[in-house]
Amino acid sequence: MSSDRVFSEELIDKLTCTLELNLGGMIRNLPLPQTSPIHRHATNSSLGRIDTLPPELLLFILNLLDFQSLSRLSRASFRAKAIVEALPAYQELLEHAPDVLVALGRTRILRYHSAALLRQTLRTNRCESCFDFGAxxxxxxxxxxxxxxxxxxxxxxxxxxxxxxxxxxxxxxxxxxxxxxxxxxxxxxxxxxxxxxxxxxxxxxxxxxxxxxxxxxxxxxxxxxxxxxxxxxxxxxxxxxxxxxxxxxxxxxxxxxxxxxxxxxxxxxxxxxxxxxxMPSLSGTSADRGRICKGCHLIDRLHSQGSLPTAVLENLVPQGIGPSRPLLALMNRLYSREGFLEHIKTCYGVDRLLAGWGK
Structure with missing residues (x-):
């Protein structure tokens, strides 16, 4: 198998697909929001009474607000706009997942989730159901x-x-x-x-x-x-x-x-x-949208052709379970970068692809 091989970034890219092959049926192709180009700072601009709060308490309160409320607050004054746009949650969501904010707004769900919760979700990568990578x-x-x-x-x-x-x-x-x-x-x-x-x-x-x-x-x-x-x-x-x-x-x-x-x-x-x-997963400043293994697509194709070795199939499919659902799940699974590096160590389809490419 592939456990002893060292994979370059170029080879990893060749073994994966970042676009959904069978996963294109979610909310998609939404027009992205346009940020305001106004950057003027007025000396007498303020947030009113909440300007008297300590910075730490003000940050805590703003993170409890949803993005709809933050958007409204940012239009109250130049100082309010500057403070909202300096929020890490605001910056990260707008940079890495602006379409998520649009989707939440279009579906009228935006007001239910705080900025802190959205940022926390952006910075996790685990599916809440199975605990594997959730894309x-x-x-x-x-x-x-x-x-x-x-x-x-x-x-x-x-x-x-x-x-x-x-x-x-x-x-x-x-x-x-x-x-x-x-x-x-x-x-x-x-x-x-x-x-x-x-x-x-x-x-x-x-x-x-x-x-x-x-x-x-x-x-x-x-x-x-x-x-x-x-x-x-x-x-x-x-x-x-x-x-x-x-x-x-x-x-x-x-x-x-x-x-x-x-x-x-x-x-x-x-x-x-x-x-x-x-939704990408953010770690540090790097966003991971997940990747699909082309080797798993080859496995599904070999199985449909009747040429997948029995030992490989038995390793992938639990006893007493029909092969269709597990193989389809493998074909549609998105991996984090780290998860894919572990997966390719034992993926039969990856070995077949590498053999075919002479690597």
């Missing part, structure tokens, strides 16, 4: 996620207000306690292709289930809301949607779900990709 931001909860967990983990799905109310016996008043995302019309795909031409009001299944437990008193009380069979007037599809939403895990599975046994009666995600966007 995407799930907008309602401001959590990092990976592509496979967006597909496999029902807690990371979004649904309409009406379906959420019926599924968990909630009211409009209850749902005011959690973020409501206004979708951006377009074409999306997280395994399933969906095209939506109108704006939907959507809520996170995870947050709805947490809210239901709060409203109804316990997880056991919420579980009793689901009938054992479809009631009169409910389609079987809606019944299974309700069932999977009730089974959505509130705690992280902390594993690769593609390596677990497949589940029957799964329902296509009607809004897959509409609440997530690619």
């Amino acid at each position: 995407f931001l799930f907008l309602p909860t401001c959590e990092r996620v990976c592509f496979q967990c967006l597909h496999e983990n029902h807690a990371l799905r979004v649904t309409t207000l009406n379906l959420a109310k019926k599924c968990f016996h909630l009211t409009n008043s209850h749902l005011k306690k959690i973020p409501v995302l206004h979708s951006i019309p377009g074409t999306y795909s997280v395994m399933f292709h969906v095209s939506r031409r109108k704006v939907y009001r959507l809520v996170s299944v995870k947050q709805v289930k947490q809210l239901a437990i709060e409203v109804h008193g316990s997880a056991e009380n919420v579980a009793r809301l689901l009938p054992p069979t479809p009631p009169q007037g409910m389609s079987r599809r809606d019944f299974w949607i309700f069932k999977w939403f009730h089974m959505a895990p509130l705690d992280p599975p902390a594993c690769d779900l593609s390596r677990k046994p497949g589940r029957s009666n799964l329902v296509e995600d009607d809004f897959g990709g509409m609440a997530s966007i690619r």
Whole structure:
């Protein structure tokens, strides 16, 4: 295998792809914000009464604000503009993830997440579901996620207000306690292709289930809301949607779900990709958007051709699990730079590519 090889940056670039091959179905291609060119400093400009606060306390307070509030504050005076633009959270998000801010604004989620939380998420790289590299931001909860967990983990799905109310016996008043995302019309795909031409009001299944437990008193009380069979007037599809939403895990599975046994009666995600966007991970001043292994794509191709060695397949796919889901997950997995350097030490597809290139 490749464990003893030294990989140059040029070779690493050749073995990876930073563009999503099958991952283009998230929020994307948003026009980026334009920053104000005004830099004049007025001697009498101030923040009013909060100017009397110690700098440390002022910084703490500003970091608790969301970017919508910070934007409004920056228009109050020249001094306010200078202070907001000097915030590390403001600088880092605007430099490395401006499209994330646009997406949060377009979906009306921006006001729910503080500048400090967004910066903290920007500076992490772990998927909140499986703990591997998470290259995407799930907008309602401001959590990092990976592509496979967006597909496999029902807690990371979004649904309409009406379906959420019926599924968990909630009211409009209850749902005011959690973020409501206004979708951006377009074409999306997280395994399933969906095209939506109108704006939907959507809520996170995870947050709805947490809210239901709060409203109804316990997880056991919420579980009793689901009938054992479809009631009169409910389609079987809606019944299974309700069932999977009730089974959505509130705690992280902390594993690769593609390596677990497949589940029957799964329902296509009607809004897959509409609440997530690619987000780089920032370490120091270096941003890592993740990279896909071309060797894993070769493995999937060899398997489809029937030419993948049995020993390799048995090493990649757990016993008793069909190969399609684990291999597809490998093909779609994004690695951090450090994660990829570990991965290529044992990737059969990388060895085949290097052999073919004579390296």
